[in-house]
Amino acid sequence: MDTDEIVYDYTRQDASGASCTAHAWAKVPAALPPAEREAAKARIAELLKARDAVLVAHYYVDGELQDLALATGGIVADSLEMARFGRDHAAKTLVVAGVRFMGESAKILSPGKRVLMPDLDATCSLDLGCPADEFAAFCDAHPEREVVVYANTSAAVKARADWMVTSSCALAIVEHLKNQGRKILWAPDRHLGRYIQEQTGADMLMWNGACIVHDEFKGLELDLLKHEHPGAMVLVHPESPASVVAQADVVGSTSQLLNAVIRGDAPAYIVATDNGILHRMRQLAPGKTLIEAPTAGNSATCKSCAHCPWMAMNALQGVLACLEHGAGEIHVPETTRAQALGCIERMLDFVQRHPAAVAKPAQGFVPNVGAA
Secondary structure, X not given: OOOOOEEOOHHHOOOOOOOOHHHHHHOOOOOOOHXXXXXXXXXXXXXXXXXXXXXXXXXXXXXXXXXXXXXXXXXXXXXXXXXXHHHHOOOOEEEEEOOHHHHHHHHHHOOOOEEEOOOOOOOOHHHHOOOHHHHHHHHHOOOXXXXXXXXXXXXXXXXXXXXXXXXXXXXXXXXHHHHOOOOEEEEOEHHHHHHHHHHHOOOEEEEEEOOOOHHHOOHHHHHHHHHHOOOOEEEEOOOOXXXXXXXXXXXXXXXXXXXHHHHOOOOXXXXXXXXXXXXXXXXXXXXXXXXXXXXXXXXXXXOOOOOXXXXXXXXXXXXXXXXXXXXXXXXXXXXXXXXXHHHHHHHHHHHHHOHHHHOOOEEOOEOOOEOO
16 A cells, blocks of 8 residues: 555644534534424425425434434435435435535535525544645646545535445446546545455555544454454444444445345444444334443443534434524535536446446455455
8 A cells, every 4th residue: 555645633632723623513402392392393394385495304413303304205215325316306405414515515416405504513534634725735736647536625625526426326436447447536525445455455545634533443342342342333434433333234325325224134333333223223124232342441421422422413403404594504605506516426327337336335344355
């Protein structure tokens, strides 16, 4: 692997601004009392219809928002399906419950639609750890490489990319580029990039970022947990560290991990991704035992606490403010939008032409060899 890396330690972010986790947790709205909660949901449903709007929610947001999206004709999905759904839906307004890059992607694909988010401060450590100007300089230093960026990046970063990928289609697209003899500049997640490189053998130059949620899963603690549940299937998102991925029975995107639980026949499932997905897993696979993968050791106050603080900022109150007052509107400069559009459309076109490429999760993992 090329050792020319850009390094960002997200945990050293200044604690005073919107880019720190303390700020995010402080902005998580308090849960509404039951009567107010039901009134808010009813009002949101009424306004979605009145405003010709649809609610698009990620698997990691609060389960109540997921349920509301489905109940009102919206969708709960991973970032790939969110992008496709928002582009293809007839609604004039998209309310995106997720993090900011998801709202930006929706606006890039649907410039004629109004895109609203419950809180514009809801961001992503991968996005924050890949500043557009420094990334542009990195690209300029390696002009011979095809630029492939993960969806968890800003519109400005996507504007410099040849391809955008999500975790559900990244393997297939990088394999495609490798077969064409392309060398790749990858950003921003180092764990996902390493996993893809090991699976495909592609020549990949890495930007060194990480998701603050998935980066916390612990390989040693996971091994101990597996011994406590010997029949459990281990499901891992590829943004996780190598010591965690190496123990997985299934490595895949949020939707691929969800499908593994629905279709699997194991007695229990150890899940190494944001615990927001457990809500949908319990709904679609009732009766199956779900165990959160460990993010800390025995001395910690929270043994398994994998949840994104920015996803947690999404709440009924914010969705209601979007629809009542037009709060949280996403704007992307037209020049940036036009430049970023190509890499997203290229991904969507590829997925449309190769649907089988993202239909099945990777089964197992052998370090330095690949899928078992």
